[in-house]
Amino acid sequence: MLELEDVDLDALAEALADTAWDSIWWFDPSTGGLELRLSEEERGELQERGWIEVHSIGSSQAYRDIEDFVGGVEDESARAPLADAIRGAGAAGRFMDALREAPELSELWRRFYADRMRRRALEWLVEEGVVDEGAAAAAIATPAPASAGVTGTGAGTGPAGAADATSTAGAAAPTGTATADLPVTSGTSAATPAARPAEPAPGAGARPVNLLAGPPPVLLPEDHPDVAARAALGAGEGARAVAARLPASSLAWATLARAALDLGDAVTAYAFARTGYHRGLDALRRAGWRGQGPVPAGHPPNQGFLLAVLALADAAAAIGETDEAERCQALLRDCDPGALSVLAPGR
Structure with a gap:
């Protein structure tokens, strides 16, 4: 058993309170520490190591806390x-x-x-x-x-x-x-x-x-790969070439996804969009994002991730993944309620 002083209670409380749909918190019973993972891919490995998944109290319980107060x-x-x-x-x-x-x-x-x-x-x-x-x-x-x-x-x-x-x-x-x-x-x-x-x-x-x-807005840095990708795309370089040269650019993958959607190839669009989405999650986490909170669409380096989320929502809807499409739409609204007016005026 762990001693209480070995446990990061603040981090554990934060994990329990985290209602973001794409956040997965894991507790290490050997150290008392916690880690946030934004992917299901490591679940088996972490469980084999004896780590314990921390499930959120949920938004309904959080609302009851407000009512009590x-x-x-x-x-x-x-x-x-x-x-x-x-x-x-x-x-x-x-x-x-x-x-x-x-x-x-x-x-x-x-x-x-x-x-x-x-x-x-x-x-x-x-x-x-x-x-x-x-x-x-x-x-x-x-x-x-x-x-x-x-x-x-x-x-x-x-x-x-x-x-x-x-x-x-x-x-x-x-x-x-x-x-x-x-x-x-x-x-x-x-x-x-x-x-x-x-x-x-x-x-x-x-x-x-x-x-x-509510956490403060997260702004990706001005040297994020999407900045260079935007310049390259604007200069006429093909999206595939940009993605190959700047694979960490969500904007390049989102651009490829949107082009595939325009051609009616929803499966390819889904793959491109999901790549851009996960690249963006990685960047946002490094910038301090914990799976929730504002990601302003008015900040250009943020737009690649948000465009990837939008493309993923559209691609998921096109292949019948209604639940995922709705989750992506909710994530986009949570990041910035006015995102569509910036990213896709007229929608």
């Missing part, structure tokens, strides 16, 4: 805009927009969600049998500095999450303490902070684990 905000004037924001499709984005208008609630949400995901990470370690259950229980009972000021934020995944539920409506929030009990609305399934922040404890400020806050 909003339901616990006692101040009606603070809760009302949040409650309105989380109704209907696109709730997570509107919720974060609403939090940007209320910095004090944004900080409470950060702490609430980080603490909840930390608990989930500890429970996952116990379920997988890689840490001592007693040590994990003790850690659950002791809030981490990064989530100081929030207690009772159970993961809601089992009895351990329910056991800490409290109802202290109307209580004042002590400041300067590591475990301040914040006001919550009675009747919630897990204690939820109200619109009154506690001061962070000394040592707070570790990397927050907050899927819904």
